[in-house]
Amino acid sequence: MKKLGLGVLGLGEGRSIISAGLGSPRWRVAGLCDVNEALGRERLAEFGLPTKAFTTDYDALLADPKVDVVGIYTPDHLHAEHVIRALSAGKHVICTKPFIDCLDSARKVLDAVKKSGREVMVGQSSRFFAPFTRQREHFEQGILGELYCVEACYNADHRWFLDKPWAREAGFKWLYGGLSHPVDFIRWYLPRITEVSGYAMRSPNGKKHGLVHADTFQFVMKDADGRVARVSGAYSGPVVPTARDSNMSCVLRGTEGVSQGDYYDLRYAYKAGGRSAVETFEDQDDHYFRFGGHSHHAGEYQNYIDYFARCLGRGEKPRPDAGEGIVTVALMQAMDEAAASGQPVKVREVLARHKLSRLFPR
Numbered sequence: 001m002k003k004l005g006l007g008v009l010g011l012g013e014g015r016s017i018i019s020a021g022l023g024s025p026r027w028r029v030a031g032l033c034d035v036n037e038a039l040g041r042e043r044l045a046e047f048g049l050p051t052k053a054f055t056t057d058y059d060a061l062l063a064d065p066k067v068d069v070v071g072i073y074t075p076d077h078l079h080a081e082h083v084i085r086a087l088s089a090g091k092h093v094i095c096t097k098p099f100i101d102c103l104d105s106a107r108k109v110l111d112a113v114k115k116s117g118r119e120v121m122v123g124q125s126s127r128f129f130a131p132f133t134r135q136r137e138h139f140e141q142g143i144l145g146e147l148y149c150v151e152a153c154y155n156a157d158h159r160w161f162l163d164k165p166w167a168r169e170a171g172f173k174w175l176y177g178g179l180s181h182p183v184d185f186i187r188w189y190l191p192r193i194t195e196v197s198g199y200a201m202r203s204p205n206g207k208k209h210g211l212v213h214a215d216t217f218q219f220v221m222k223d224a225d226g227r228v229a230r231v232s233g234a235y236s237g238p239v240v241p242t243a244r245d246s247n248m249s250c251v252l253r254g255t256e257g258v259s260q261g262d263y264y265d266l267r268y269a270y271k272a273g274g275r276s277a278v279e280t281f282e283d284q285d286d287h288y289f290r291f292g293g294h295s296h297h298a299g300e301y302q303n304y305i306d307y308f309a310r311c312l313g314r315g316e317k318p319r320p321d322a323g324e325g326i327v328t329v330a331l332m333q334a335m336d337e338a339a340a341s342g343q344p345v346k347v348r349e350v351l352a353r354h355k356l357s358r359l360f361p362r
């Protein structure tokens with residue numbers, strides 16, 4: 001089996017995919033790139049990589065024939081440009097969430113995907129975290145019966161994140177940066193969300209720390225078949241202790257059962273198929289969290305790059321792909337507009353305004 005050459009752009013959270021690449025028999029870490037030279041040196045030392053593996057020049061990384069796939073971990077507003085450049089250089093792409101930060105560049109991204117013939121996968125890491133993977137397995141086995149309601153949330157005390165200069169710029173929105181995790185859960189189960197209503201606010205802590213946009217959200221939505229969903233998140237204040245709340249969860253309600261995946265304590269609970277059980281995956285803590293604390297996602301990335309490599313090997317399309325990622329961005333844009341106007345917003349209308357109607361799943 002030929003190993004895939006991984007090039008990593010953006011070495012903050014990009015640290016996790018370097019660890020994942022080095023930990024996988026399917027991958028070889030071929031090159032790193034960041035405009036911050038000191039950070040580049042730090043990562044080379046951390047992972048024992050040779051000096052020549054780092055560059056500050058993205059074009060040089062893209063020109064390297066040893067790089068087959070570029071993993072993109074730059075600030076949200078740069079993803080579209082970086083994805084297009086990687087595809088134009090003939091590379092496959094794994095791009096972290098949020099895939100893009102507004103729909104203005106969506107058609108250019110789709111054109112670049114089509115022209116390149118390369119694969120693009122959005123790195124929706126939470127899909128690849130054990131409790132949520134297990135929940136998906138149960139869903140696919142059909143033990144919940146007919147799914148009719150999904151509730152997802154992601155809360156985090158991310159005041160530390162606001163030390164990053166780009167987090168206090170007008171381009172940065174927690175609606176995309178944070179809420180993209182639970183919104184992706186909703187679309188994983190209810191891909192055809194048609195309409196959303198909700199509220200958003202900038203919390204007192206958000207204002208104090210110089211945040212430009214809202215950091216606290218409550219939304220409800222429905223899909224084309226009348227099923228309903230709820231999404232919430234708050235990012236600039238204390239969170240409930242993990243003994244009582246896992247900070248990120250996804251609840252599926254079906255006619256024959258119910259299940260809940262929980263981020264912290266790697267926990268999954270369900271009542272279905274004549275059983276009621278709580279499973280934990282705490283034994284996998286070292287796989288998921290490799291740098292102390294819970295601020296990086298190396299294990300999830302390990303799981304998704306191995307999935308990506310398996311898909312390429314079998315000629316299958318890795319998911320979520322660019323089209324699915326863009327519809328999720330359209331839903332987040334609809335949420336943004338609903339919060340601003342106080343009115344329900346239709347996802348199809350947002351897509352139509354950007355000439356993207358064909359992406360709405362049939």
Ligand SMILES: NC(=O)c1ccc[n+]([C@@H]2O[C@H](COP(=O)([O-])OP(=O)(O)OC[C@H]3O[C@@H](n4cnc5c(N)ncnc54)[C@H](O)[C@@H]3O)[C@@H](O)[C@H]2O)c1
Nearest residue numbers: 010011012013034035036073074075076096097125164297
């Ligand atoms: N669970 C997840 O999937 C997860 C978790 C955390 C962060 N992220 C995502 O990762 C991305 C990066 O977040 P972060 O926390 O690492 O931010 P960060 O600011 O710590 O890191 C971004 C890096 O990109 C570099 N950079 C900026 N512009 C560049 C350019 N033009 N060329 C090359 N390098 C450039 C910066 O120097 C910096 O080192 C964001 O999109 C964020 O949403 C995803």
